Amino acid sequence: MDMNAYLSMFIDESNDHLQALNENLLKLENDPGDISIVQVIFRSAHTLKGMSATMGFEDLASLTHEMENVLDLVRNSKLAMDSFIFDTLFKGLDALEAMVQDIVGGGTGKADVSSIVVSLQSIVKGDYLKAAQPSADAPAQNSGSSGTSGGALLDIFQQSVLKQSIESGNQAYYIKVTLREDCVLKAARAYMVFDVLESNGEVIKSEPSVQDLEQEKFDRSFIVFLISGTDAEELKSRIESVSEVDSADVVLLDAESLQMYGPVPDNQQKPAASQAAPAVQAREAAVRETSAAKSQTAATGAAVANRTIRVDIDRLDSLMNLFSELLIDRVRLEQLSSEIKRSDLIETVEHMARVSTDLQDIVLKLRMVPVESVFNRFPRMVRDIAKQLDKKIDLVVTGAETELDRTVIDEIGDPLVHLLRNSLDHGVEMPADRLAAGKPETGTVHLRAFHSGNHVFIEVEDDGNGIDAAKVRRIAVKNGVLSEEEANKLSEEQAQMLIFAAGFSTADKISDLSGRGVGLDVVKSKITSLGGHVTIRSQLGKGTIFSIQLPLTLSIISAMLIQMGSEKYAIPLSSIVETGIIQRDSIATVHGNQMIEFRGTVIPVVSLSRVLDVPDYREDAETETEIVVIRKNDKLAALMIDSFIGQSEIVLKPLGKYLPAIKALSGATILGDGQVALIIDPNAFIK
Amino acid sequence: MGEELKVIVFALGEEQYGIEVDKVRTIERMQPITRVPKAPGFIKGVINLRGVVIPVLDLRGRFGLEETVATDNSRIIIVAANELEVGFIVDSANDVIDIDSDTIDSPPEVVGGIKAKYLQGIAKIGEKQLLVMLNLSEVLNRKEIIQLEQLEV
Missing domain, CATH: 1.20.120.160 (HPT domain)
Known part of the structure; x- marks a missing residue:
């Protein structure tokens, strides 16, 4: 087989x-x-x-x-x-x-x-x-008892358990299960029978032993002693509903009949045993006839229950890739139909667009996995680490049902491990210190996930000591991450972000877990590579929240296509606040930076053509310039562009491993005409 | 006799170069290339090769030779090595030949202005012609890509 x-x-x-x-x-x-x-x-x-x-x-x-x-x-x-x-x-x-x-x-x-x-x-x-x-369950004893029927099937201990349960009003059964002669997977069937038995009661003893049964070291039948509240007929029909089971004999035991299976070397019991045996055999024969029919009906009943299937991830990926190809063609068709202007063609293309939008929803949803699959290994990890560190820590997980694209799920595990370890090791204090600080002895680490707009947030919050910005500054200067002068300029928040710098560790001594200065910078680069961001909110003495913002999906996004001279670029719609036109003369220069007034606030203006070195366009000559207002968290900036092409669904493609990371670009996409357009990373323009 | 090697022959200027055939995925005609801002000069941009975005470099530029305008004979050779897929713009690519690995000699210090480390060796083909075998892993060495200046924002 x-x-x-x-x-x-x-x-x-x-x-x-x-x-x-x-x-x-x-x-x-x-x-x-x-x-x-x-x-x-x-x-x-x-x-x-x-x-x-x-x-x-x-x-x-x-x-x-x-x-x-x-x-x-x-x-x-x-x-x-x-x-x-x-x-x-x-x-x-x-x-x-x-x-x-x-x-x-x-x-x-x-x-x-x-x-x-x-x-x-x-x-x-x-x-x-x-x-x-x-x-009696110790394997040594199990293999030792080799009697087949009648004799000492039960040892004193098992016998007393059965006896007690009978006395306390439960039923004890002697069950002999016989498999069909042509049964192929005897062990599997035996196992299924056990499954049934265990869901109906408690197996006290089996003969041959469970181990032997699993290794198919039995002929066609085996004997089980069971304590159960279910009545004999019911049990019998349940066991016989397992396919390839020929028959099941269920005999109710009372205190007396129990004796004959025991090891008691009392001669009086022997006749009783031999009397019981034929009785059992007679019932066996009677039962056999009805069993076959029953087993079939029951088997069909059980098959309907399961409504999900497991699918190979590769197949989902190739489905996604094929759909991406389709999407590119769809955009191309839309272009063509708007050029040809034939109403029936336009109608068909529009219908196809609607269908493919629905299809896109489904394809993307297929790839969504609850973060639970990542989160569920953490309670165990936290337990082990807390034990190792001699700290008392509760992990509270919320929002485990939040769904994320599988590609993100696959990658997010390690960064989260780092963050959690960091919180356990550096965040939560030793129990004594916590008591001294007037906090409960047991620290609490929250791990939560939730949706917000087009993003998923994952937060790791501890109620530990928080991040000491002054200490971070000091160490950053000492480790040569930046100069003292630069360090002093940083805001509290910026200073805290320094812990994500490479080669940084605030731990006073290096522990097994963290503090080697590798880790948090890896976390940051990993999350950035997933198109996400990490932020820290920390209050000294109160605790720290690490917040990871992740895009819902990495495969298909809505984007605004723009023209820069002869080149086309895409800006993700999720970070666009607004588009508009400004007068060149409304741009003011503040402290060497170009700024404009936008809805009551002053925001920086960036010349995209300069940043991208566009060869054949500069906005300088214009009196009016189109702008795209972009957002990162609560900060805004305006990008000056040449002209808008329109909104489109685009398929994200990596730029390939060969190219070095380019700061203002997050990837590429293929347009309807087969050309590659680069995707602008708006976050690069806002510090 | 050494091993038989199948080699794709292409030209840069007057010189003939060779790449082992199993490193080459396809050879494409010139097509529109999307410029990638702030990339090193020899990286001409990216192309769409049947749904995959692939960076394209001008091999002349990579070797520090003078870059020329593409002609009808220009080709993009898509190679795959070190888990990278990259396109090379070459002046022409038109032959596949068998060479005996024994006939490959170690390269002299400089061949036509190309540093020796990019070369695997020089093979003699026929009476007079020499074929320069490329050391692909060195040509594609990413460490060589000059650290890009961060974009001024």
Whole structure:
């Protein structure tokens, strides 16, 4: 059987489960008493184990199995979680993640996890175990019991669990599941049966052991002891709804019949066992006939539930590229139709334009991913770092559902890691210092994302010590980032921005995490390369907010096309406030800079033709000049241009790696006539 | 006998130059080039090559030779190396030949005013003709692009 077809599905689902495990373990750490979380964790771990065993990733399966053993004790309230157990489980998760990554990279998913396994086993067996007997789920014991039916299927411990649950009013069942003879994926089916059982109750014991089942070390049938509130018929039909299950015999156990499966070496029990066995067999036969029909109807019912599909990212990218080509042709068609002026052609082109606008919406939306996929690894990271730093920190995540283009999502992770680490390391103070400053001992770091206009904002806010502008100035001068004179000229805000300069660190000592002076400058350049901006708002003693502004999409934008002599340029519409015409003589020179009055304020005027060295246009000779008023945050500036061409949807294209970064340009686009037009970066004109 | 190399032959002035064929993506006729402001002089601008924006340089300018006006024979050779895609404007490109790697000699210090580091070697073809093999990775070395002056705003 070709497993490769399932590999990508396996990887996707493993990642989902690992993420779920991480999240839920964190939840549990905050609320260790909540057994319902343990149940969820256990189910994730179990599914993961089943999948990896089916796919033949033995190491993954066995490590998950060990973790499952620990979790099993916890959910049965036989083990109280403590920090050692959490750490070990987290370590286990890290190892699992590494293995899955290895599989993603084409590896075999093998890794040496013996140390983690040893500590997991020590948790299961060792001092942590409150019960007198070692757990029946320990693998050593599982493999030890090899009886097939009747005999000592249960050890004392399992037996007492069943007994207790019967006494407390729950039903205990003996279930024998038989798979069809032609069943191909026996392990997978067994696993699916377990899934059903576990959603209906609690599996106390299986024969053969779960491990053996997963490795297909069984013939056609297996036996399960289950505690459940569901009645026998219901259980039976649920199990039989799993495809390729031939039959399921569900026998309700009472205290007496329970005895015969126990290890009690009491001779009286033996006859009882042999009596029960034929009874079971008789029911088996009766049940077999009805099962086939039932399983089919149930299978079709379940298939409808899933309404999403996973799509290869490359396909989305090529869809996007093809759409870009279409858009260029659309612009060209619009041009042609306006030249030819035939009404039916114009009508058709207009209709096509409307359809392609809708199509564009859909194509862009397809590529939108919630930032959650980036955010969800942070709670874990913050926990680990806080622990390492001996600080107490709460991470509050809001707006994780905010959507961003996938290209941005892929790139935004690392900068955010840097910013968060920076906040944890330099922002939030040590608990003692916080208490001394009259703040709560536990620091809070907010990570939030939200939409605003055509942009998405991501903010990292801490309630730490804030940025000391004076200290930043001092260090910047010392590290030679700028001269003392320049430093003194800077406003508070500008001084704070110095921490983004290359080779800068305010940390008094270099820590493992940050302070080497690499990081924040990388953050800034990365975000700039994504077409975004970082700003800092910080108050000494109160805290710091790093705010990242990102464009919604990197692929298609609305832009104003302008003519500069014989050349054409595009200005993103998102930064244009207004267009207009000014009289040349209304331009005043203030302090060597050209300024105009615009709606009650005075704003700088920039000669675009000079900045771009346009060879065949200068506005100097004109008495009236067209201007584009652009905005960056709350600052405005006016660009003098030659003439407007019009508004258009443009497809962003990179200028290629060879060209050095040119400050006033953010990229290129291809116009309807096949020519390349450069895109002006308005932010370069406003300091 | 050394390895057989397939080489695209192009001309800059009187000299014949060669680029290994597997580094060349396509050869295009001259087409309108969009000027890129503030770029070094030898970068003529960018072109649209089937939906991809590709920078184009004048190879004469790159080697510090005198630049000439494009003619009907001028071609843009699109090369791909070091993960870069770049177009070279050359005076003409019209031949693909096989040469034996053994016949490539190390280059003399200066060939026709081109610094030796841009050259991989000199191959003899036929009786008299010499073919100068380009060292593409050095020609495309970005460190050489002079640090651009920041735009005055």
